[in-house]
C-alpha cells in the first residue's frame with residue numbers, strides 16, 4: 001500500500017509546496033518511487049518541477065473527470081523516481097464540477113486505484129474546500145507545515161476539526177504524520193515562541209527537523225529545481241533531508 005500524504009494547511013504561503021517538492025525529491029533520492037499530485041489550481045508544484053503549465057495537454061483535472069488515464073498524465077521529472085501529476089488553472093473549475101457528483105468527496109481517491117508508487121504527496125490548495133476534502137479522503141497520512149510567525153496557531157484548530165470530520169465520515173484511517181515548522185528564524189525570539197507553542201499543542205507529532213528561512217529554498221523553483229538539485233549543501237537542503245528521514249521513519253515503521 002502506498003503512503004499517501006496530504007500536505008495541508010488552509011493558509012497560503014506557509015511552505016506546503018516547498019515542503020511537498022523537497023520531501024518528494026529526497027524520498028526519490030532514497031530510492032522510493034514518488035508521485036507528487038498538484039492539487040492546487042495555482043500549480044506551483046507543476047512549475048516548480050520545470051513543467052510549463054501553459055503547455056499541458058492533460059492535467060489532474062482530466063484524470064478526476066475520467067477524460068484521461070492517470071498513467072497517461074503522470075510525467076517523469078529530472079530526478080529519477082520522482083513523478084508529477086501536473087495541474088494548471090483548469091483545476092479551479094474542479095470544485096464546482098465536482099459538486100454534482102454523487103461521490104464528490106471520493107473522486108481523487110477513486111482516480112488513484114491501481115497505482116504502485118511507494119509515496120504519493122498531495123500538494124493541497126490554501127483552502128478547506130472540496131479539493132482539500134478529496135485529498136484528505138484519498139490520503140492515509142497528513143503533514144502540516146506551520147510557518148513560524150505570530151499567527152501560526154490561528155486556523156489550526158479549524159484545520160484539525162476538518163480533519164476530524166473527514167476521519168469520522170470518509171476516512172477513519174487518516175492519521176497525522178506530523179507537523180513541521182517552516183521559515184524558522186533562530187535569531188528571533190518569535191520563532192522560538194512559536195516553536196514552543198506548537199510543541200505544547202502537538203507534542204511528539206512535531207518533527208525534530210525545523211526548516212529555516214533560506215533564500216536558496218525560495219529561489220530553487222524559479223529554476224524548476226528542487227533544493228537537492230539547486231544547492232544540496234544549503235541549510236534548507238539539509239533541513240529537508242533531515243525531515244524526509246523522519247517522514248520515512250514514521251511512515252515505514
Ligand SMILES: Nc1ncnc2c1ncn2[C@@H]1O[C@H](COP(=O)(O)OP(=O)(O)O)[C@@H](O)[C@H]1O
Nearest residue numbers: 012013014015016017018183212213214217218
Ligand atoms: N524555508 C523557506 N525559506 C525561504 N523562503 C521560503 C521557504 N519556504 C517557502 N518559501 C517561499 O515562500 C513562498 C511560499 O511558500 P510555498 O511553499 O509556495 O507555500 P504554500 O504552498 O503553502 O502557499 C514561496 O515563494 C516560497 O519559495
Ligand SMILES: [Mg+2]
Nearest residue numbers: 016017040044
Ligand atoms: Mg502552494
